[in-house]
């Protein structure tokens with residue numbers, strides 16, 4: 001998969017050189033490049049922002065550097081997905097990560113200040129599948145932190161990025177439920193014991209216990225998810241336990 005990130009703070013994306021994502025890049029599974037928006041300015045001061053028409057606080061990102069930067073990433077016949085992180089976007093989720101993981105090329109446009117001139121978004125739709133995307137209902141200083149989260153969520157779904165693909169299946173949100181609690185040695189720790197069933201060696205009982213914990217946790221912590229559950233799919237999975 002090809003990933004391009006455009007930002008005025010390329011150093012903010014340095015964590016993408018670390019850990020599993022860094023390794024995936026080294027192994028050639030991910031072709032990830034970070035581009036400095038200021039390289040696409042044409043004035044001496046490398047200006048990327050200006051005051052907003054209509055007044056108001058803050059600055060708005062100028063359209064032309066964005067158009068030049070985005071154009072530089074286009075190739076013949078391709079229609080990449082352009083993700084524009086914004087608190088005004090659709091809320092990112094595991095199912096969107098799964099969708100994005102099937103794409104050939106993703107471009108991330110990190111806005112700063114009050115955002116990017118809206119005409120860029122309209123213009124970009126001629127060449128890109130544009131998806132304004134929010135990390136959640138809170139405001140960050142810019143898109144970079146959101147891009148770190150989204151790239152990690154997408155990249156770990158690509159074949160070969162995670163050593164043991166089984167760990168992808170048993171995770172929170174994979175089937176709409178939160179993950180069950182996990183324990184490791186020692187079995188007794190500071191007066192607290194692990195649930196006895198985990199020492200029973202009875203795989204069916206362990207699976208039942210874990211499933212019940214997933215359901216209990218989801219109801220307790222995320223009641224909003226309960227209404228969204230695919231009950232038939234859950235029942236089918238439960239019959240296999």
Ligand code: ADE
Pocket residue numbers: 085086087133134135136137138139140141142143146
């Ligand atoms: N930029 C600023 N706030 C954001 C958010 N919540 N999600 C994505 N990008 C953002």
